[in-house]
Structure formats: C-alpha cells, structure tokens
Amino acid sequence: MRRLGCVQHKVPCVFVTEVKEEQSRKRECQQFQVVATPRVNPVALEANVDGALATEKMDGTCCYVTLYKGKPYLWARLDRKPNKQAEKRFKKYQHSHRTCKGFPWNVEEDFKMVPETWIPAHRVKHHNGHPMPDELGHIPGWVPVENNNKQYCWHSSVVDYGSGAALVLRPNADDEDVLDIADVPLADLMEQTLELIGTNVNGNPYGLGSKKQPIHCLVSHGSIQIRNPPPVDFQQLCSWFHQSQEGRVEGIVWHCDDGTLIKVHRHHLGLTWPDGGSYLGGRSVVVRVDWTGDECNSSKHLFVSLSNLNGHTFRRLQDIQFEP
Incomplete structure (x- = not known):
C-alpha cells in the first residue's frame, strides 16, 4: 500500500544527475546546477517507478x-543553515572540490540558532546525538x-x-x-x-x-494525481512537459509501492517554470x-x-x- 504525504526531506531524481558549473536556476545561493542525464536512476528502477503512482509536484x-x-x-x-563563517568555508570547498559531498561540519558551532520549538525532519541523519546537514549544508526541520x-x-x-x-x-x-x-x-x-x-x-x-x-x-503531498503520466523516459518526459496541457506542472513525484519517493523537476530537464498558465490553476x-x-x-x-x-x-x- 502506498503511503502518501510522508515526511521525507530529500527525494532522489528519477534520472541520474550531474553537476554543471553554472548558477542554479532554482537557488540563488547555489553556484552550480543539478541536471538530469538520460539514464534512469537505479534507485528508481529498484523501487519499480514504472508501476508507481505519479502525482503533481506542488x-x-x-x-x-x-x-x-x-x-x-x-x-x-x-x-537550520550555516553561519557566515561556515558558509564561506563550505563555498570554498564546493569551488575547489566541485561537489558538496565530504565537507567536514562542526554541527555544534557551524549553524545558526533556531527557536527552542524547532524539531528536525524525519530521516535527518544524526551523529553523536546531533542532527546532521544534507549535501546542501542545511538541516531540514519544522517550527x-x-x-x-x-x-x-x-x-x-x-x-x-x-x-x-x-x-x-x-x-x-x-x-x-x-x-x-x-x-x-x-x-x-x-x-x-x-x-x-x-x-x-x-x-x-x-x-x-x-x-x-x-x-x-x-x-x-501526493493528493493531486497525474492521470495520464508519460513513461519514465527522458525524451518522452521532456515532450510531455513542453507540449501537454497536463504537463504544465512544476514536476512529478512518483510514490512507489515500497514507500520510496522519486521526483523530476522541470529544471532538471532544462525547462523553465512557471511557463505560462499552470494546469492546476485552470x-x-x-x-x-x-x-x-x-x-x-x-x-x-x-x-x-x-x-x-x-x-x-x-x-x-x-x-x-x-x-x-
């Protein structure tokens, strides 16, 4: 049984992605873009994404x-985001290593304060009792x-x-x-x-x-279903986003039978958003x-x-x- 609306802070792309040294179209502070390649992500294949429920990414x-x-x-x-000193070190590391992975964080000293009521999101990894940041240097959470x-x-x-x-x-x-x-x-x-x-x-x-x-x-999350989703194929997905009326969405999130969530965003495919009127708004x-x-x-x-x-x-x- 598919579980919709579960709390998960990082959802993998349906395609294998690569990093380009260009300003991100989605995040102003990110000096690189994550773009999709035509190869389907092995995580998606293992979760049987072809049999998953396709829903609109809001x-x-x-x-x-x-x-x-x-x-x-x-x-x-x-x-929870890095303070100025840690952010500078993190950006320098990204520039020299061309990746976010492997940066040595000091969680007790590198991050800004948050309200006492703040809680980390589910599935955030912990080390020595402290929630750890994701690859972007953020610790997702809630207030x-x-x-x-x-x-x-x-x-x-x-x-x-x-x-x-x-x-x-x-x-x-x-x-x-x-x-x-x-x-x-x-x-x-x-x-x-x-x-x-x-x-x-x-x-x-x-x-x-x-x-x-x-x-x-x-x-x-997961409540607005895509009734006639395209196959999980790079070219067919690009065509669907570009030409189909129902494709006027920010992206797709697939809810797999084993609980895995898989997504694709228009930016992954080099497409703009918003692009004219949205399908939902109509x-x-x-x-x-x-x-x-x-x-x-x-x-x-x-x-x-x-x-x-x-x-x-x-x-x-x-x-x-x-x-x-």
Whole structure:
C-alpha cells in the first residue's frame, strides 16, 4: 500500500544527475546546477517507478501536521543553515572540490540558532546525538505555526486552532476533473506533509487570489494525481512537459509501492517554470467551506470569506473572487 504525504526531506531524481558549473536556476545561493542525464536512476528502477503512482509536484512551501501543546498543529518548514563563517568555508570547498559531498561540519558551532520549538525532519541523519546537514549544508526541520508570529501569517490564515480546522485544496470525491477547497479537521492530516500555496507564496504560479484578496490553502503531498503520466523516459518526459496541457506542472513525484519517493523537476530537464498558465490553476473548483468559528477574529477572514462562497463552483481555480 502506498503511503502518501510522508515526511521525507530529500527525494532522489528519477534520472541520474550531474553537476554543471553554472548558477542554479532554482537557488540563488547555489553556484552550480543539478541536471538530469538520460539514464534512469537505479534507485528508481529498484523501487519499480514504472508501476508507481505519479502525482503533481506542488510549488509552494512545505508544511507538516503533528502534535504541539497536546493538539494537532501546523508546522512550517525551517531549515537550520550555516553561519557566515561556515558558509564561506563550505563555498570554498564546493569551488575547489566541485561537489558538496565530504565537507567536514562542526554541527555544534557551524549553524545558526533556531527557536527552542524547532524539531528536525524525519530521516535527518544524526551523529553523536546531533542532527546532521544534507549535501546542501542545511538541516531540514519544522517550527509550530502560532497565530502571533507575523513571519508565518500566510500559514496562520489557513488554520483555525479553535475549531481544529485547516483549508485544504483536494480532488473532488465524485469528479476527478474537479477540485474542492474544504475545511478539513487538522486531526485528519496528522503526520502528513503538505504544501502551502497561494497569493504570497513562490510568486503564485497558480494564480490564486490577489494582493487585495489573498487566498492560500494547503495541498497534501501526493493528493493531486497525474492521470495520464508519460513513461519514465527522458525524451518522452521532456515532450510531455513542453507540449501537454497536463504537463504544465512544476514536476512529478512518483510514490512507489515500497514507500520510496522519486521526483523530476522541470529544471532538471532544462525547462523553465512557471511557463505560462499552470494546469492546476485552470481546473474547476467547488468551495466546500462551512466554518462556524469566531467571525470576530480578523485573522480568520479567509475562513469567513470562503464560508460565504460555500457551494459555489468556479470554472477555474484562479477565478475565485470574494463578494465586495
């Protein structure tokens, strides 16, 4: 049985990759690009990627639902990163060795402080009781999203701890062509990772909301399936991303039967993103938010606004508008 939405901080590419000494298109601080070769990754072959469930890779910011203060809470992604001195040594090592691998970290001294509530992500390796950085020099982790933290105001807009609800974008149970935006119990999302998408996240490639009426929502990882995925072949995948309407996505994540996750990003194939309108933003959506929380709570205006649209259908996700 496939387990969707599991917490995993590093997912291998479906193809064997190589490093090019060019500025990364995805990360400003990364002075190299990771690009795919036509050869399928042995990890993907071993996990039988051809029989895996293909899902859309969402372009937002990663979140996690687990307990905090004794109840289900939304947690925001926060990587513990090197301090300035360690970052300089790390970049010098990358330049001279042409790789990130093998850099000698001193975890107790090389990294910036994080809040006391911070926890490392699952599957982060530990050494002598300390979480260890990945190849990019980051220690992936999480912090709880509390309502009084302005840094995570868009995260806060999609959860209401009073009623224990979250705003989730998900496939309609009766029509696979349609999406729903629904208020879902946080308890139903326990131990899942999700993507926060919307107006103020990553340039809003899905066209949700506007500056005046921002809209954000959570999408469980693995929940948006690709119905007619291309074969795992370099040229066919390139053609699918470039020519297919359904290929207007950031990437694909394959969920294999043994629990392995495999991905490919458009940047791996030398393709741009976003590239015109997204496939997700063009899908029809039904609002199914019947929220009965405290309407005087101004931070929950998104719940109130969507509740006023309960039952409304929009031709495209990007067409959702609130009444003036």
